[in-house]
Amino acid sequence: MKTMEDEKVRRPIGVKILGIMLVIVLLMSLVTGISNHNLKNLNNELFILSDFYIPLDQMVSDVRQSHLTQILSFERFLASNPGRGMELIRQEGEQFVKGIGTCNNENIRSFRKKIRDKFAEGEQRYIVTYELQRYCTNHKISESEKLVEKALASNVVAKTPEMIQRFTKIQGQLSDIPPLCNTMHRNVLRYLKEREEGNPQNLALLKEQLDFSRRELAKETAIVSRLLHQYTNDAAVKANKLERQAFWFNWGMTFAGALLALILAYVLTRNLVEPLKKLLYGARAIEEGDLNIQIQVKSSDEIAQLAKSFNYMVSGLREKETIKEKFGQYIDPKVVSTLLDPTREQGEKRTMTVFFSDIQGFSEMSEHLSPDNVVKLINHYISMMSEPIRRNHGVIDKYIGDAIMAFWGPPFTDSSEHAELACIAALQQQALMEQFEKDLPGIIGLRKTLFSFNIHVRMGICTGDVIVGSIGAEAAKNYTVIGDTVNLASRLEAANKFYGTNLMMSGETNEIVRDKMESRELDLIRVAGKTEPVRIFELLGLKGEISMVMLEVREQFEKGLAHYRNQEWLKSRECFESCLKLNPEDTPSKVFTSRLEVLQSQSPGSGWDGIWTFSEK
Structure with a gap:
């Protein structure tokens, strides 16, 4: 059989591929960097939109809804021509509604049913419902303020001056709502007090003040709501713009990469495929059991070196096959590969x-x-x-x-x-x-x-x-x-x-x-x-994974062994007997107990080394 002569590699494939790979790596690094930057900006906008703007918008809408329901309940209360003692009912209701916990829709519906069950009269239900909505209004405002504080503390907002300015403005607007809520509630309390005391001349003035505070509160919540709508819309537009930019950039780079890949594939295919086909043919021949195959490649690059290595491999396989034929019986597969060395x-x-x-x-x-x-x-x-x-x-x-x-x-x-x-x-x-x-x-x-x-x-x-x-x-x-x-x-x-x-x-x-x-x-x-x-x-x-009894036996056994080696026979016996009390079947302790009887009667002397000698195998 002919063997391929060793030839010097004049144009290494590795150098060519390395150059191509460097270009591809640089291009990919650039694309990855730009894509990551775009995706990071997009993720930041989506994060602010989904975690802050939209939840805040929903909370402010809930505040407006709770406030309107609160006013409606109070108006129904007045329309029912309530009698005296309503302040006590209101105070009772104020304490009662604190048990609602979180003011979500499910809890509110459930609590309204409790109000209907507990307060039979219509005016009583109205004034307690007023307290329920007032409590939920304050709760929603508090949640909104906490969410704004969370937004200002987040890294995404903290790194963007524009975002800091926006959330600071929202925070300022929200801070104006609680005083207005408190003012309206004080007017409600004064109105109830004057009604209880029978001062009709002051009720008209108080009703006017109550309507004014209600309008101011509605106006302030509307301002916050419009502000959040604007910011939400701006964030959505910006996110959409970033998404489209990332979409077209990725498609453009994909097209450029595909074009470059086609060019490189054409060049590499022309230079590599034919020699590799010969190697593939040789590999399939070996798979079918033909170890007489020999590959001939006329080139001066690594393909020629690969063909030579392939031929050496085939030669080695022939030698190992010869060795395996000498084995006269089955051998553990783990041993076979070792024996072939x-x-x-x-x-x-x-x-x-x-x-x-x-x-x-x-x-x-x-x-x-x-x-x-x-x-x-x-x-x-x-x-x-x-x-x-x-x-x-x-x-x-x-x-x-x-x-x-x-x-x-x-x-x-x-x-x-x-x-x-x-x-x-x-x-x-x-x-x-x-x-x-x-x-x-x-x-x-x-x-x-x-x-x-x-x-x-x-x-x-x-x-x-x-x-x-x-x-x-x-x-x-x-x-x-x-x-x-x-x-x-x-x-x-x-x-x-x-x-x-x-x-x-x-x-x-x-x-x-x-x-x-x-x-x-x-x-x-x-x-x-x-x-x-x-x-x-x-x-x-x-x-x-051993029992506590065995742990105690081991501890006593080790003590007994130490005393045994120091020729402290009595102390040693006590330890081994303790082992047997813990586990009567502990045979090593029985062995030493019997051995100690012999050693006590026939002292081994000061030169004893504690070694027990076995004379039989």
């Missing part, structure tokens, strides 16, 4: 987390089952236990009967999370054991009453340096991990039997996951085959 054959040293698990008493259990049921049990168990490992990005190294070995670490997981993922997988496996025991009668074909074994799974987790790589003969290799960390993980799994625990991990693992997991220190031990002591911990659960 030739450098992995040499092996490397990495920090990883290794996991071992084993069913306690499986051999004894197997003696009571037929071979077929043993196989069914193991297969179901391994299927259930493997899922949390794979779900948490672990690699299953091997199955040894009912035992499982797995590991976590680069390149399969991030170097900062492999220990945590291993612990999560172990906790999830333990959580599945209840379901596994429920499934057993159906799996092995025995009633639950005939299957008396309680199944417990011991697990050991250890983090440290391992040698990872493909190990084995040329005919059959295994991508695995070896080293002291692997051996220690296996020893920790076995050590569970001594302490009566299910999940044991090394001090290195605990140090990494201490912020994510709950654990307690069990002991300082020396396992068979190692001279250095190992600090071991029991994995209790995820952070914050």
